[in-house]
Amino acid sequence: MGIGIGLLGPVELSRDGAVIPLSGVPQRVLLARLALAGGRPVPVTDLIEALWEGEQPDNALGNLHSYVSRLRRCTGADVIRREPGGYRLDLPDGAVDTERVERLVETARGREPATAAGMLAEALGAWRGDPLADVADRLAFAPEVARLAEWRRHLREEWLDRRVEAGAAAEALPEIEALATAEPLRERAHLLLMRALHVTGRTPEALVVARAFRDRLADGHGVDPSPLMGELQRRILTDDPALRVPARSASDAADGPGASDEDAASSPAGPATESGTGLRLGRVDRFFGRREELAALRAALAAGRVTTLVGPGGVGKTRLTSEALTGGELVVELAERSVPADVAAAVAGALGLRTAPRGGVAALAERIGATPATLVLDNCEHLLEPVRVLVGELVARCPGLRVLATSRHRLDVAGERVLRIGPLPADDQVALFCDRAALLRAGFTDDARTRELAAAICRLVDGLPLAVELAARREAVFGLAHLRDRLGAGLNVLEPARGGDRATAVSATVEWSYRLLDPAAQRLLDRLAVCRGGFTLDALPHFAPDAEPLLAELVDASLIVADPPRYRLLETVRHVGLGHLGPDGERQARDAHARWMLAFADDLVRGARERDPWTYPAMRRELANLQEALTWLSGGDGDRDDGARLAARLAVVGADYPDPGLTEQLARWAPERVETPGEVLRAFAAGTGEWLHGRLAEADRLLTAALDRMPAEHDLRWGALLIRISNEMFAGRPDAVRADAERMASDPMAPAWARATGICCSALMDAYGGDPEAGGRWLEKYAGLLDTEHLDGFVPFTRGELLAGADPEQALAWYDRSIAANDRSNLTYTGHIARVGRAAVLIRLGRRAEAITACREVIVAVRDANMTAQVWTMVRLSAELLADLGDAEIAAALVAAADADPFAPAVMGPDRIRLDAIRAAVAAAPPLAGGMPAAVTAVGKALARAGAQGEGHD
Template structure:
């Protein structure tokens, strides 16, 4: 049980991440007094004084014991311990929020200004309000309340000071001004206010702050300020370069480890040797500045532009870095003269908000200074002639997990290094797109929430990563996106917000649904690193990182974007089904690409008629390439009754899902209800009959299969391949009932109809099943022909059942090594597709293989597991006798049957009898 105590705000006890409902003030007083002792024993008398101050009751000791017992019921008996003379609170290190802040402050003390500012922001974020709220009015806590309140003020000032020292005075300025205004007699906020104003070029205002503060304390207290004010004023007047840390020759190496980016580092270093202008481009938080820093040797001319706000600041910043105090002929000319013909590398960091000014300056420097090279970081390319653009993407999974674990271990000594923790860390990193900034922020939150809770909170949104007080775009994920967002044209902003409803990306075909003439705007979004473009995909694929999607969705104030997205999906899936009538090989890949969007649109449309149509078309399109997530969503579409066309469409969608889940009885009920309402010729009626045929097959109802196959022959909406599949299913029922010759006769009777679709793979699969017992070699050729056709057409469902048939023939031919590999491949394929019934068919075959290789116990256990599962399909014909021979007094395996089978196949490799 994880127990935590909060003192920096309302006094609270958390157990396993949930606030415990302490029954009254006495328990909070008791908890606060024990927690403030820092693990030391608190005497009984001191606890009584805290509870009742100067008027304890006659039975105070007994009441104290009662309060302790109640507290133990929440915190656990081991947390509050009775010691000689008193009580002691025993919690793990860091379980009390005060100690977590102390640890963070200690870490910040050994860090550089930029990282220390981030760490102190994390420390301040632990506060939830005024310290010891709820018990602060008691005199016994007055010293601690005063100490903690002053500590908070001090940490806030130190946080602001570190930001100013890191050259981020412009970002910190509003908070510094608010701090100084709130405490007009406190000197340190005023000193910081002066430094921040001077750092942003507002020197006259900085000196005015000094004058005002001096007059105020003289008038009210009759004293002078400390010498620090005079010293700072003189340094400002003397233009001390140390007061402007945003312009410096080289950045000190950071003490924390740098992960990954080996390939990017090699490309960057090569580009710096070969190109005059190189720009590192990528979204906020992707690590452009850190990669640039790691690549520098230390003798470069580095100019940070993040805090520069007007175009003229660009040349001024570079001139200042060169030590130029005046430039009578203009800053650009002076810079060019100073650089001249010498070799140099000029590094411009964070250029995105001053692109035009940076472009002009860099163009002039490159033209006038032939040996000067320029390296820039930006969320958008500069647009300079000859510019080499290197786009930086998220970290690969191995590197992002290593980064997370490294940073988390810095803040929590007990951070686990086991495989499960790495799995959870990988999930956390995926939720933040693998952006290094977000990964580091998530690692800091791990010390507060733990891995599992952090993953769950991130699944609900990225707010958990934002600092308690926003605005610092260097340390908040959403703020980095907002910074880039504000630089966009309003039309591009609107398109970005609307595209945020897309889940899993989008292609160019989606753009007309969201905006007119959207392609130029999309180009702007890609240039600004807010949309990621995958040109390796065919067709090209675009997507918003989840960090960008969260921000875009927060901007939406109407349903227009989601309605437009749903119209796109309706048109998309309607066209997909139209193309699928001819077994187009591109339909399955197209469906796979848009599965996320399809599920999003189905969920959005809900109970509307459009939602019923979309779900039904998705069921038609998805039955050849089942996806477990879509299947589960289709099942949830089931109507309470089937009266209208929309009800029937929902019943068909849900029935298809239940069939794919092997819930055969419910599938039959829903499909029958749908077909009772849908008239002949309705576009969904043919697919619904075919799904019912497949469902009846697994239930072993041969007469129903044959009746529906004949019904399909007269159904106007049924395409050629649908009729072929229905006829083949009827023939298969003969084979599975032990009469493959009757199945062959059936195929001969309808030979003309079977030639309607030569590209379909179900007909050769059927012939393979009919030949399996009499001519297994010929059957194997049929299965392999079916696999060739279905793979070419992207028909995953038929391909998987052909794999099962092929594995069965290999087993019965005694080709054990090939059979084992075929079983492993087929198990992986049908599990990935969520095809439960087919998986049990395959596992029964695997049991045959294991028995043939001498592992009778494993074979019997797998058969027993199939017998115990109501979702396993019915066994018919010769298969019934084969399985009966495998049964013995065995119980199902305790682990997943498929995992059990795979493990036994692996163990049996090379140990069975040689092939017959």
């Protein structure tokens, strides 16, 4: 291998892969200056300027020759050549790490995206920290430091871009989100984020990113983004097929730079981000060892239905799992779920399902069906029994499903394969420690003595990766020998009789780090342990005054992971912190947490009133905390009136953006009677939960009881009215809808869009009853209240529905306007119902090829969101289309399947006539066995056959 030089981090000299210690700064300066010249001679004057920056000693030239002579003892005399007027390095190509990276980048150009991503990942892995880290303060290196830092940013963006191109957008998204957060004014990072969000089905959030970036540039600098952003926004709105790529397969997965091996996918060594259904990824530090375990895990996944990765906290289960995944898995972080009764519903919500009227297990089984899928359940140990039940039922119902769980204990499910992992091998422990310590101290020397001390430290913490990383974070403070002594004493004091339970080593290391904190920082950490799913800076005042400096101390100590604007505690740290609180301390901390969530819920309601697109993603990000607070406030120790306030506010917001787990909680707030203000709010919340469950009669009872006692000036009355209107629509009660719409129109507290929605619902009942002209007249009566298209797309959707029969071409234009308006406001539900209406018009216009495409896309979208009523509507519409294409038997079977399901919506007016004709065409058509999943599968297959027949359809 010969001599190697590293510039992408602290300046490093190596021979045959072994690092050669350099004795001082002058040697590093000389080596770096010569290496940056790329084999060209460097004048003596330049070398002197780099060494002394204008304040030269009297004998500068003699000192330079002396320094060169000492450096030659390390490199060999033939490596540093004397040239006329200067010196140069004589090295083979690729001896300097920058040259190796350049070669990799050049080779990656023109390759397939997955291959290119792998090469760029290897290139990024060459960075050991900030470029020229130990000489970066020298003016002579300032241009190169800036160039190399920018080059690293560019390569990172290229790597992420290639991963999206390769179909790994879901896996790359957390890293892209972290990049955009760290670079708020870097346009390419935000273009990447927009595209990744769009191709992973989060188009509304992609459009919010564009608007926020545009506003940030305009407010801060008075400029607009480049035309590239406007062009990408246009392509997203038109759903340009060229933006979408297929999800990657295991064979073409592009491995990114490795990450450390610990239970949390983000460690104290660096930030992490998360996506709604993915493990926290995004680390670019090195991954050590575990190759045999990784191969065993992949083999177990391929061979069995249920695999559980078992090991103590901090051993690396989550990180190993994330290494084994290919990007197409359904991943749920159970550490953020706390209610055993709601585990199935919580999993459904984490996977993006809106409702679970038959229960969480049924919703998941319908979503997964018979298609091949892998469900990953991470951190199951605190919910073992409900997870065991859930996995057993899902495996029985979904023949193509495989489950991978991580836990400190096995699930004990039939057919379960258990893989147990322990600490890293000794050499990997030391390598991990030295790697992390070198990231934090430029002068860290990796030699035999260092490794001897590092090995002793690793033994003290049982070699568990998380504990090793926590210890390495303290090396820059104490030095190796002192760290070994302090850590040993600390663990011995904490655990004088440590035995075979390795989980205690991580807790003890956390406890040791905790004892080094300022007492105020200790108190803050303990209180923050009640937060699930992390927290933001706005939480801090509820837990402690002037807490931001204390948070910085906790981040520096690696007890809190920072991914601004979000922060979180690793699960091991949370458990240690909760253990410090005691009953009184925990009660105070949870009350503070509940106050934070109440304030946050007030912000959510304000956002919902204004149709702020921030509202629904924000609610999703804090859902674990909202549910935790709701659980606390529903128990004996919490303030139940505060709980009713929180539940009612979540009902207002959650009705537009429901989550199955939250729906379960809301439904349990039903009071025995409805008399006090708190009981009114509880009835409203429970009524909303019952409506989302599809239990219309009970929902009507609770909502009516709440509205009968809710004052006219109540700030949430409009929300209760709107939900009762929706409930009445599903029940097919047009007179009740109209009466509540008139109440809404005169409610001074109702926001403009809610009044318009109520009016439109009444018009829609006319249309669905066969009299769209009456609906049009109703809209004319309230025309002054309908200017809300800038807030959402419900009014244009309604106009499309009213015109669908008389002027279908104009109706299509209104649907397109509705979809665009809803996407701008992050209103997935209303956007999907507009897509349903658009598909219906295409069918009835006879535009068969377009209708086939629309039906195939929309039925998948509403099924993935678990919009039960809309799924059955799409099944019925697809039956119409298939009947028109001559496939009468499958059409009749689909209609019969919808008829047999009590959760299918009522049918009125012309729709009833169309479906009667399909029923009459085939005598006694039996419904499809298997309910909704079977119906959706049958639709997909029938439409695929129809689409394959091609041109003859139009």
